[in-house]
Amino acid sequence: MVRFILTAVFTLSATVATAAIDIKTITSPGGINAWVVEEPSIPFVALEIRIRGGASLDEPGKRGATNLMTGLIEEGSGDMDAQAFQTKLESLAASFSYRAYDDTMSISAQFLTENKPEALALLKQSLTEPRFDQSAIDRVRAQVISGINSDEKNPNRIAGAFFDQAAFGDHPYGTNMDGTVESVTALTQEDMFTAHRNALTRERMFVSVVGDVTAEEVGSLLDELLGDLPAEGPPLPDDIDFGLAGGVTVIDYETPQSVALFGHAGIERDDEDFFAAFIINQILGAGGFESRLMEEVREKRGLTYGISTFLVPKFHAEMVLGQVASANDTIAQAIEVTRNEWARMANEGVTAEELDVAKTYLTGEYPLRFDGNGEIADIMVGMQMIGLPPEYVVNRNDYVEAVTLEEINRVASELLDPDALHFVVVGQPEGLVTSD
């Protein structure tokens, strides 16, 4: 008797054709929820696991522990050292990837149908029985420290590090999750086991499976794979307000092109105005060649190769961010144009025609995302993370269509504030100085 519960089936019919994504939601006998798409035409399976927490669970004084621990999951487990583990993985022709992010632990696996039992057993071993051998810790630590040192000479990373620190201070968002040379140097094997215990838990876990697999078998498969992880993890950090006031910060760095990172506070993902903000951002700076900022800064003036903006609704804070790079003698002009466009959008909003064009693009582009097992698995686990139901894939375009010009223009004036924008500029920009 198969005890998995098939709770629902949702179909995304793309706008124009007959193909369909059939999302089955299941709960395993052991209580693990997952979304499944059966796609037997290619003999492999894509599995995506996300666990909220990630590097935000680093304990005081242990910055970088989750990141280092994550780098060590593939460096030996059970009775296999790093090389034995990798040799086994290669012989199965499977790919496992383990990544830590600010708020999330991410585990991705792709494996052939013919190797499914062995691949899952090896994945389980890596997740539940990591060794954290001292030799592996030392080796991976050296790689992490090399990366931290490189970041200190990378203009984009320099700008990002300053921006995060100024915006979020002591909150985990304020510091690089890789840690500092000092904090990473001090990490011990015991710290690795602690970080592992905290970050890999069944609580706050989200799973999607796509490919040559049936929803019936996924339940027991997930119980076997993940059932031995601890049920609960430590509490997540508190929310934090964006703390950086408007202005300019110049960080002197000898390089021919200045890079600018800019932004201010944003909007939560579950805010009722989020879709309006999403469309505003699309028109302002996320729409590639069709965005106002690309038109004004690149197409009309040739000041940059690229400028873009992003809504960044993190779990504990929200931002609207943008980035642009321009030669040291033109970055000031690029920033001036950007600030003017920010003000124009806040004050005048968008035209009915711009709104129509953006909606047509966004609704037309959405179904195109679902064009591979890996992509579908990634989208489905991302939806679960932010609390969206499976039927969102069917309704999402209606949400976009429902936004009115009045809503857009109200939200633009509420969301965008040119005076609150802070530009962090790394380079030797002419005509720009740090504001008071």
Added chain:
Amino acid sequence: MTRLLVAALTFFLPFAAQAEEAVTTFTLDNGMDVVVIEDHRAPVVTHMVWYKTGSADEPVGASGVAHFLEHLLFKATDNMESGEFSATVAANGGSDNAFTSFDYTAYFQRIAADRLELMMQMESDRMINLRITEEDVETERQVVLEERNQRTENNAGALAREQFVAALYQNHRYGVPIIGWKHEMEQLSLQDALDFYDLYYSPNNAILIVAGDVYPDEVRALAEQYYGVIPAEPNLPERIRPEEPPQRAERRITFVDPRVSQPYVTRSYLAPERDSGAQKEAAALVYLAELLGGSPFTSALGKALQFETQTAVYAGAGYRGSSLDDTSFGISAAPSEGVSLSEIEAAVDAVIADFKETPIDPAQMESIRAQLRASEIYAKDDVAGIARRYGTALTQGLTVADVQAWPQILQEVTAEDVKAVAVKVLNKDQAVTGWVVSSEEEAQ
């Protein structure tokens, strides 16, 4: 809803079963080659036009013009305003872009399958009707210079690579960067762009690739309607490029830039590429790259430098067989704290010498063989990737038959084949060794 779902599924599965290896090719009367790759899992199409022309085909003194022209193709034509191409794609829910390499320039759109005709109409229009102005050239030249700033001038590693590649090729245009040398980019003119466009943007120099939820008959009808009516370019030159002379001496370069954080050593050896009907050496080089420096855990360089002696934080090897002319085989290593570049280079050389003398572990050969076989299965999940595979091959002297033979040729590589290419290719007289450091002291 349930009945709708069942209907969709029954329609869906037979198509999916067909998706495997559904590749159709034909040639239009004007010489334009067409490749159709079917994948009916999603109602999406990737429409690409590849020109068999890249930066290595540029006239002397106009480096960067191939890439510059690629940017200018998004400007006006007789029938479209500047920017209208991408705006139309976006207004139909699609995305578009383009890329330039040494041997090809390609334009693509990814869009709902029922918009294919509109893409063909616009892409064929800009193959012959481009109307760029002096003003376009002035502004876009600034854009590509900023692109160079972003990709190269602001990146010490990229600047170093440019120097090393320029030294590797003593006669061939591969020594000139795709984006162009800055001083030549600054002088690119409207006429430079138009001359390049008029000669090379022609159907007999182009390959149409349509991949996704399409059928060959419908693609053929549309291709004949839109591309088939464009006359062939009678003066299209044969692709004859200056060949490399015999390389007789090792070259060494030390690149100093204070923006370097982690010093490293790289070496690029001149190496054979995949040639039509003769891909065996290239296949052996794929194995050589994996065995020597593929995985940090199991390759020769990884095992020796990252595990046994822990003298490197990174060590690896790489090979890209797709190239019209001689390509390169690269190795690199970043020393651990307290290890000098001389020491790590000596260690790399010792691993290479040992590799040439020691028998190859059969288990490792079989593991790589299995991974290459599996990668063909994973590749089926990405139809746009398969489209790129055909585009790169067909613009670089290979045929459809070569592309389809390649996986089997890879399966048949033996340890002896790998040994033979290792001895032939890993020859310092045909190589550039580069050190990348932050100061002269670091290079001691």
